[in-house]
Amino acid sequence: MYQQKSFINCLTYFRISLILIGSIAIAIFLFASPAQSQTAAAADALMDEQVTLENLGATRADVLPDSPWYIFKRFGRGMQEAFTFDPVKDADLKHKHANQQLAEVKQMIEEKGIEGIAPDVFGKMLQLFDDKLESVAKTAEKLKQAKNSSPEAVENLLNDVADKQIKRQKLFENLSKEFSDIKRESDDAVDDAPKVNTVLVENIINTVQQSNENSLQRATEVLVGVLDEPEDVSQYIMEALEKQAGSEFKDFKNLAILEFMKKKAPENAQNAIEIARKETVEKFEARLKEIEPAGRAEKFTNYIENTNSQEAKLYQLLDDIKKNSNIPADILSKIEEAKEIVVNRFEKKLSYIDD
Numbered sequence: 001m002y003q004q005k006s007f008i009n010c011l012t013y014f015r016i017s018l019i020l021i022g023s024i025a026i027a028i029f030l031f032a033s034p035a036q037s038q039t040a041a042a043a044d045a046l047m048d049e050q051v052t053l054e055n056l057g058a059t060r061a062d063v064l065p066d067s068p069w070y071i072f073k074r075f076g077r078g079m080q081e082a083f084t085f086d087p088v089k090d091a092d093l094k095h096k097h098a099n100q101q102l103a104e105v106k107q108m109i110e111e112k113g114i115e116g117i118a119p120d121v122f123g124k125m126l127q128l129f130d131d132k133l134e135s136v137a138k139t140a141e142k143l144k145q146a147k148n149s150s151p152e153a154v155e156n157l158l159n160d161v162a163d164k165q166i167k168r169q170k171l172f173e174n175l176s177k178e179f180s181d182i183k184r185e186s187d188d189a190v191d192d193a194p195k196v197n198t199v200l201v202e203n204i205i206n207t208v209q210q211s212n213e214n215s216l217q218r219a220t221e222v223l224v225g226v227l228d229e230p231e232d233v234s235q236y237i238m239e240a241l242e243k244q245a246g247s248e249f250k251d252f253k254n255l256a257i258l259e260f261m262k263k264k265a266p267e268n269a270q271n272a273i274e275i276a277r278k279e280t281v282e283k284f285e286a287r288l289k290e291i292e293p294a295g296r297a298e299k300f301t302n303y304i305e306n307t308n309s310q311e312a313k314l315y316q317l318l319d320d321i322k323k324n325s326n327i328p329a330d331i332l333s334k335i336e337e338a339k340e341i342v343v344n345r346f347e348k349k350l351s352y353i354d355d
Helices: 002-049 070-082 087-112 119-137 140-146 151-188 198-226 230-243 250-264 267-290 296-306 311-322 335-354
Strands: none
Touching: 002 151, 002 250, 002 296, 070 087, 087 119, 087 140, 087 151, 119 198, 140 151, 140 198, 151 198, 151 230, 151 250, 198 230, 198 250, 198 267, 230 250, 230 267, 250 267, 250 311, 296 335, 311 335
């Protein structure tokens, strides 16, 4: 009898333990899942937007633009270009130098922070970058003539121009967000905390945005100047977009990139961008359907919350997607929620401007 009672007590204890363990596991799942989903969405957005020095085809510099020795680096690059007579090699070298200059700006910010950079140095470096890209664009006619004699070399250069333009656009958007965050954190700081010069930060943001537009203009001038048909330009853009590393939502990021191109690119590039946009929409639809439906819509809204893309572009893009009947119903049902997230982000930015 005692053994039977002891067995029953053990069995009861075991059942209670199982119930407690199960309850704890369920609680952990319910509370951890939203946090895990947010973390995964942030990682996806970072994957689609991250740009390294290597992505720009650049190497880490020992001498940065604020060094008194930098003038000798510029002189050396100028001598290289002066003694490069082949038009394709000349354009390729100038393009590499432009990307290296932009990479040095990125490295300087990472190593010294905004407070450690003289405003005139930052502005001058982006101006040098803009000027170098302009010199690349001026070679378009010679590159077009070289298509017959050096078709492979010209093709490789155009592929690189399209690819690096996309990466530069991502980098400029990242820089704009970083500087906006710095300004916001400074505005939120308590009175006795150190603050940054917000006027300086706003000027830097404007400079970054202008360089972003200039970069797009020069890249499209090269592509449109060398290629005869919009379909050909579109093909280079599409191949570059497809080769970008990214998450399962990378086509959405690509659509945001194309939305910026559509608004800022020259008129003679609009047809090519529209062709690329339509093809990317189809890829976005197809890739969405490959994602596991369970939790797909929540992952999408979390991704929108974490992406760096400008709010105006995001809102317009979400509005366009809502009109598309080929998008899965669970995603469509979350579009208004995603738009609300974008509106709240924009209103928050406006509040700091007003302050």
